[in-house]
Amino acid sequence: MAERAARRCCLGWDFSTQQVKVVAVDAELSVFYEDSVQFDRDLVEFGTQGGVHVHKDGLTVTSPVLMWVQALDIILEKMKASGFDFSQVLALSGAGQQHGSVYWKTGASQVLTSLSPDLPLREQLQACFSISNCPVWMDSSTAAQCRQLEAAVGGAQALSRLTGSRAYERFTGNQIAKIYQQNPEAYSHTERISLVSSFAASLFLGSYSPVDYSDGSGMNLLQIQDKVWSQACLGACAPRLEEKLGRPVPSCSVVGPISSYFVQRYGFPPGCKVVAFTGDNPASLAGMRLEEGDIAVSLGTSDTLFLWLQEPTPALEGHIFCNPVDPQHYMALLCFKNGSLMREKIRDESASGSWSEFSKALQSTEMGNGGNLGFYFDVMEITPEIIGRHRFSAENREVSAFPREVEIRALIEGQFMAKKIHAEALGYRVMPKTKILATGGASHNRDILQRWGAVSSFSPRKPALYSSHGEQVQSYTQ
Numbered sequence: 001m002a003e004r005a006a007r008r009c010c011l012g013w014d015f016s017t018q019q020v021k022v023v024a025v026d027a028e029l030s031v032f033y034e035d036s037v038q039f040d041r042d043l044v045e046f047g048t049q050g051g052v053h054v055h056k057d058g059l060t061v062t063s064p065v066l067m068w069v070q071a072l073d074i075i076l077e078k079m080k081a082s083g084f085d086f087s088q089v090l091a092l093s094g095a096g097q098q099h100g101s102v103y104w105k106t107g108a109s110q111v112l113t114s115l116s117p118d119l120p121l122r123e124q125l126q127a128c129f130s131i132s133n134c135p136v137w138m139d140s141s142t143a144a145q146c147r148q149l150e151a152a153v154g155g156a157q158a159l160s161r162l163t164g165s166r167a168y169e170r171f172t173g174n175q176i177a178k179i180y181q182q183n184p185e186a187y188s189h190t191e192r193i194s195l196v197s198s199f200a201a202s203l204f205l206g207s208y209s210p211v212d213y214s215d216g217s218g219m220n221l222l223q224i225q226d227k228v229w230s231q232a233c234l235g236a237c238a239p240r241l242e243e244k245l246g247r248p249v250p251s252c253s254v255v256g257p258i259s260s261y262f263v264q265r266y267g268f269p270p271g272c273k274v275v276a277f278t279g280d281n282p283a284s285l286a287g288m289r290l291e292e293g294d295i296a297v298s299l300g301t302s303d304t305l306f307l308w309l310q311e312p313t314p315a316l317e318g319h320i321f322c323n324p325v326d327p328q329h330y331m332a333l334l335c336f337k338n339g340s341l342m343r344e345k346i347r348d349e350s351a352s353g354s355w356s357e358f359s360k361a362l363q364s365t366e367m368g369n370g371g372n373l374g375f376y377f378d379v380m381e382i383t384p385e386i387i388g389r390h391r392f393s394a395e396n397r398e399v400s401a402f403p404r405e406v407e408i409r410a411l412i413e414g415q416f417m418a419k420k421i422h423a424e425a426l427g428y429r430v431m432p433k434t435k436i437l438a439t440g441g442a443s444h445n446r447d448i449l450q451r452w453g454a455v456s457s458f459s460p461r462k463p464a465l466y467s468s469h470g471e472q473v474q475s476y477t478q
């Protein structure tokens with residue numbers, strides 16, 4: 001305990017789809033404290049599944065904002081109970097699931113700046129939001145708003161050149177437009193709109209934290225080259241939007257010292273710096289120290305593929321975001337919605353809910369699956385827009401079912417084949433020195449990673465595959 005008390009550190013937070021996580025990192029970059037609060041397990045009163053509520057239309061997907069606030073209360077109390085020495089925290093920053101948005105009610109900023117250290121955040125912030133269920137990245141209910149936005153700026157290609165992406169249903173500008181159109185009263189009572197990342201930073205700051213360039217690129221609102229809001233896009237989405245968003249800032253900006261609430265309640269030093277929070281994928285690019293030529297695959301709730309780019313190359317598929325490390329550079333990203341939750345479903349149906357049974361099935365089947373192929377999209381996919389389960393036998397006939405081991409391998413090979421095909425179509429190239437770095441919950445599963453390595457090796461140039469802990473899972477030499 002004495003040693004822990006003397007350890008100066010920085011905290012990293014992650015407000016992701018299924019949980020809030022924290023890590024403490026010391027001066028040698030060693031992680032010496034980790035904790036998490038899982039929404040479904042630890043906050044059952046909110047009744048989420050996978051951290052979200054899927055509405056009756058099957059398209060609208062939201063999360064309760066107070067669940068995120070309470071998760072922060074719980075995790076800080078757990079840290080305090082474990083004897084964590086907050087006085088040694090020099091700075092903190094973090095990440096949030098991308099695209100989700102939080103709507104602060106008029107007067108909320110006053111509450112944020114005058115929080116009482118005697119009460120948890122949840123109790124004090126309950127009346128601070130004009131929308132209690134926040135749209136999140138899994139939402140695909142804004143097709144109409146997407147078409148309106150593209151029409152307003154001269155088409156999908158023009159929007160992509162300007163903001164890095166054609167209109168996507170989960171992107172925040174389209175979500176804001178839907179809220180303005182369907183609930184104008186709530187919109188007019190909103191004084192500030194945050195992303196999940198800048199919302200989390202605002203809690204620590206005790207005032208509104210700006211949106212950073214990198215996460216701001218996932219809104220269909222930011223001109224990614226000039227780093228300013230596009231007036232055409234703002235105007236197409238909702239009135240008086242610029243004042244509700246505030247000015248965007250570089251992702252590495254120090255946005256201020258920690259709020260006195262955390263100093264008094266937990267013992268943080270008053271000088272503890274809050275660095276702008278960003279999106280979880282940009283944060284992974286920074287944290288994995290991705291270099292040019294490397295490809296990262298994040299296997300969180302979503303599966304994403306991303307890489308560092310010098311120059312933006314906007315297209316009709318995939319996204320270009322501002323780079324979180326170097327504001328002159330960019331990152332490219334592909335997002336697949338049917339990631340971990342789809343794997344969990346097949347695990348439950350075909351492997352008795354056990355990852356080790358799932359692994360055994362992968363080990364007992366051959367690469368290529370005897371010619372059987374499967375593509376599994378239980379929810380409307382993002383890349384490409386498709387839904388349903390599609391299985392093909394070795395004779396290329398569509399079939400309705402596979403034996404369980406074949407089903408499991410078809411899922412994993414199909415998921416990674418789709419990633420490879422879409423990535424190559426966008427010009428991602430696996431070079432002899434390419435490292436493929438894997439992160440996210442499913443990257444702990446060596447058997448899944450090994451199949452991914454095998455699918456990558458269909459390429460004539462063969463990469464090495466690493467887990468986020470730097471362990472080489474598979475190496476292919478020429």
Ligand SMILES: Nc1ncnc2c1ncn2[C@@H]1O[C@H](COP(=O)(O)OP(=O)(O)O)[C@@H](O)[C@H]1O
Nearest residue numbers: 016017018019300301340344355440441442445
């Ligand atoms: N051993 C494992 N094998 C495969 N998937 C796993 C394993 N452990 C965890 N996962 C998956 O990781 C997912 C959560 O990943 P995580 O990166 O924590 O998500 P998020 O950050 O989006 O909340 C779960 O949905 C789960 O399916």
Ligand SMILES: O=C(CO)[C@@H](O)[C@H](O)COP(=O)(O)O
Nearest residue numbers: 016017097098137300301302
């Ligand atoms: O929509 C995207 C990226 O564009 C998702 O990747 C979200 O950022 C959610 O991330 P995870 O919770 O799956 O890590």
